[in-house]
Ligand SMILES: CC(=O)SCCNC(=O)CCNC(=O)[C@H](O)C(C)(C)COP(=O)(O)OP(=O)(O)OC[C@H]1O[C@@H](n2cnc3c(N)ncnc32)[C@H](O)[C@@H]1OP(=O)(O)O
Ligand SMILES: CC(C)C(=O)C(=O)O
């Protein structure tokens with residue numbers, strides 16, 4: 001197989017992205033994101049790690065059943081049980097890939113796997129042999145590749161290609177690499193391995209030193225890789241992975257330098273970014289490249305003057321090309337169903353049925369009565385609330401009254417349902433949010449610990465909705481609850497109950513003994 005100039009975009013938001021503490025997603029949320037990734041026309045969607053849990057298995061299977069254009073992939077360790085589980089989850093997919101990996105660095109082999117290099121070599125080859133029985137699209141990753149010995153890598157990679165691996169993914173698992181060295185290593189590996197041209201070479205970089213995008217691009221330009229693994233908004237384990245929007249727009253904007261072809265529909269980038277941020281509760285920083293709120297905003301007079309005379313003076317990309325709307329219909333309380341449905345479509349939101357659209361439209365009208373202009377972020381929040389209401393809703397917010405006055409102890413009364421029964425509880429606390437949590441806990445007694453609380457204004461002005469993310473932890477499980485409302489204490493109550501629902505939910509990720 002020769003490397004052409006086509007750059008394959010492999011998205012791992014649903015697998016490595018989900019490895020971000022607190023970013024776990026439900027099956028339905030994953031399917032929504034997968035559909036948006038398909039609209040974005042990514043080549044490969046890594047939908048999860050089938051052997052990790054029944055929830056992950058089900059999510060991969062659901063994605064494999066609905067995605068038609070992108071290849072659907074599952075990660076698996078280099079053993080028969082994981083690979084068989086991946087193959088089973090991928091059965092409905094028209095295009096499927098099994099991605100298997102094993103660590104090759106001395107540190108990982110000795111301390112983590114407790115295996116001799118010879119055993120790792122044999123296990124890697126055996127894994128590919130077994131995976132070949134299920135599909136001929138097989139990817140292999142030597143985990144911790146950038147800290148592995150080159151001679152050993154050559155031997156393992158030659159062996160797995162000989163067994164039928166069609167993609168060799170070189171990971172910088174701990175974000176240790178620097179661009180020139182990383183690119184040169186891949187170039188040398190490709191040069192030294194006799195059958196290297198039988199596989200497509202790929203890069204998978206982490207951002208621990210903020211070099212994930214630079215390393216990925218060096219892997220392509222210096223190393224000759226033709227697949228980049230990346231995630232929306234750079235989500236991922238620890239400091240995250242290579243950001244899809246950044247590599248894609250770098251390759252496209254500087255096509256004079258990269259001279260590579262991409263299949264991506266870049267106009268879907270912003271919708272994908274907003275969807276992932278909304279579902280995971282991980283806000284995008286305003287100065288984030290491409291998808292940050294300020295990425296195309298100009299505040300200083302000289303820049304504004306230049307922009308008015310010729311956009312190119314201060315912009316290297318067009319906002320519309322990545323999906324920022326230039327002009328649009330303003331949605332408000334006088335808008336109708338058609339305008340609302342049109343905006344849902346533009347935001348890549350597919351509601352399952354007309355009933356779902358009607359329910360979301362009713363919430364939209366309710367919100368529009370309290371808020372003069374409804375922004376895209378409001379709609380995303382509202383639809384997400386709608387989707388959560390279909391999940392196993394053990395806890396549901398009904399109403400809240402709270403009182404805080406300088407010099408007196410804040411108090412809150414929360415009405416909510418638990419297991420279908422309605423309760424009204426009162427509590428006091430250091431502040432209104434603390435009082436609200438104490439009120440809920442009087443009845444819920446969940447044992448959850450609040451480990452992170454963030455609040456974002458999800459559109460402009462003081463009448464903006466507040467979007468609250470509450471990260472809860474219980475017995476080693478971490479979940480993000482998200483809630484939005486123009487009243488930030490109500491948003492907090494919704495976020496807290498949504499977190500409790502996730503902790504309660506059986507389909508959330510657990511570590512079952514399969
Ligand atoms: C770099 C990466 O991102 S790798 C992907 C990381 N993602 C995840 O780990 C998420 C999903 N993981 C899980 O749900 C669980 O870890 C499972 C289901 C895979 C395994 O759970 P458990 O069986 O309880 O094992 P546990 O996680 O405690 O330990 C991992 C085991 O796999 C072994 N292992 C690790 N990597 C590999 C591999 N690539 N191939 C084969 N075995 C491996 C470890 O040596 C360890 O074996 P041991 O139990 O004999 O000591
Ligand atoms: C499974 C592999 C590719 C991985 O995520 C890593 O090494 O970071």
Ligand SMILES: [Mg+2]
Pocket residue numbers: 016173204206237
């Ligand atoms: Mg990774």
